[in-house]
Amino acid sequence: MNKELKDEINELAPLLAKLEAEKPSVPNGYFENFSSKLMQKIKEEESNPELKIISFLPPKKYLAAAAVFIFMGLSMLLYKLEHQQENTTNDSVDAYVQELDENSIIEYAIINTNEQLEETDHYHSYLDEESLIEEINM
């Protein structure tokens, strides 16, 4: 420590002034070569950039995002399956109808009409006379 500094410290802090710092050794030529060694390292890093995972979200948010994606994926899958089933049912009915002969279709139509008529009669039996006339006039 130079004398001027030592005197200055001695005036303010006698205990601190008693300390004498000895600098540890540094390898020969360290400061002379440091900048060129550093530039070499920077160039190496720039020519071989390491693959880095750029984190856009904190880890907890990744879990939440993954859960949302899984939920959306499952929903889409279920929706698709349901529609596929509906289409399959419609297609099979069409194919069945095409296989029917004319007589079977007429037979089905007669049965269906009779059933409907029966249902209407049943309904009319509940109506009073006035409502029945009203319904006929409509």
Place this chain on the structure above:
Amino acid sequence: MTDPIKDYELLELFRNERTREKAFELIVKKYQEKIYWQIRRQITDHSDADDVMQEVFIKVWKSLDNFREDSQLYTWLFRIASNECINFHRKNKQSIHTNIDDASEQQFLYKVSDNPTEGHKIQKLLAAAIDTLPEKQKMVFHLKYYQELKYEEIADMLGTSVGALKASFHIAVKKIEQYLTEH
């Protein structure tokens, strides 16, 4: 003897693509010793200190474009080096104090007597006392006490007046003395 190139001139050269590398080398050469001793005061082993030095200046190379010149260049470098030392200790799960406990020939040795144990004890106390100082006082103390720079040089580096620096150094010295007396 010619005046050393000013920081603002170096920064201007750095912003020019053609002179970028040269300017960076000049910045490294201008501040490497000050930053090295700042690091070495906290990291005892030379090769560890060298790794941290490289990390500091690689960070500087990558982020100097974003340096807004709100503070002086040295203040900015000092802060980066401080953070890198903290990161080093965090990574190595060592505190500054445990490092000082392992004092070897490679460390700063302080002599109050010929007794090395007492020297190490004082050294540990001094490091702890410096750590209690606010950043600016720590920086001024480091540059004056360890680097033995003149007030004019420090004033130029930190962009402060000589009077303010003297006051800052004296306050730091008194605080350290008080800490040493009390502990």
